[in-house]
Amino acid sequence: MSSALAVIGDVHGRYDLLARMLDSRHLHGRHVVLVGDVIDRGPDSAKVLDLVCELVDGWPSGATLLRGNHEQALLDFLSTGKAAAFLRNGGMHTVASYYTAVPTNVLAAFRQDLPEAHRTVLKSSATHLESDGFLVSHMGYDPSDPAARDLKAMVLDAHFDLFGAPPELQKLTVCGHYVQRGGQPYVTDSLICVDTGCGTFPDAPLSAVLLPERTIVQVEPEG
Template sequence: MALAPPPSVAPVRLGSVDGGLVYAIGDVHGCYDQLCGLLGRVMEDIAGRGAGRRPILIFCGDYIDRGPQSAEVLDALCWLDRRAGFELHLLKGNHEQALLDFLEMPEDGEGWLEFGGVATLASYGVAPPAADLGPQDFRRARDELLDRMPAGHLRLLQRLELIVSLGDYAFVHAGIRPGVALDRQDEDDLLWIRRDFLDAAGPHEKIIVHGHSWADARPDIGPHRIGIDTGAYQTGVLTALRLEDGGMQAIQFGAEERLS
């Protein structure tokens, strides 16, 4: 799927990735089947375009919640992390931060449960806490989750990155605070920002590739940012963006049914 800007915006600014071959992957949200299918297509693309280059895979966060197979998604990421042959970067999303907060302070976890955490608990076989049973039931759910979660999953969650810069591009989960240097961005903005970033005219210090916000099953292409969250848990479409010097192309799984 070749990318072109909507007619209402300025031409897309195509940058350099320092001669590399980069694949940025949008929000997975527990959609394990789509992840496996998309990775298969990415690997086929690498085989055809690698030309001796070591590919770089950058996941833009939100691996868990909402979809039914968060535990399996984290298993797949742990597996990828052990593979040679490519460079892997895993960014932190707001949903991963919410899970880490729940592990630290389960009594304050009701918000996480309301926006997808129940599905993550279920993927590990943990019953959600009942608010009418008080804080002790939140602690019970946290303790059961820690008992059932492989240590590798927790280690992966604890070392997620916040931002990756490569050539003319920067990769984050939600976006950046306009007007603030990339090396001075606040973590909350990188994980949570929406309208202040999405509505900003730009340009930014670099072209920003991000997830977190979506409208439909198509990437959101602007002159200074590229949104690659395509709502996999609702649309069934998971998106990767291939970047090379002066070019980009979307690779999707699930698109046949949704985008025909």
């Protein structure tokens, strides 16, 4: 894996912004990391997952999809058929992105119709990416158990204590999930949150941080 990374924040179905981000010259030669929550809320989750599949298979410097709580809710729905958490997260926007006409019993149809490539890339998503100098995961880490790297700590449980408290981990943490409503990433010496509301708010940008430089790159919605 390249030592130069581009960690992209929550996409939430905004294919247009993700495509433009990936076209940025700033990402050339870097390993791309998607911090999770690429689906739901926005209009084009199906196209986003098509693009993620292309990235994982063919980005020149490699690409990693990290799992967010939205991906986990979809995987749980596919496995069990229980839709409550998936729908609560905005999953019907994801379902709708696969159809031009709504089929009868759309949720059951969606469980059958989801392309195998999309299932595979979701199932193979990693809980975190870590080196001696950084930890990247959707939720950051649990300050009460800094060594935990399980699904609960990395993907499912929110850790609001990360913000404004002395760091428990002696390396840079990069995360998504915690929407920065001002449209700018949260940046301190020990923590960077790159969820700036893309797909959650219509006028919110998609943000990325370049490592090791810690340079922020943003793509604004057009219009």
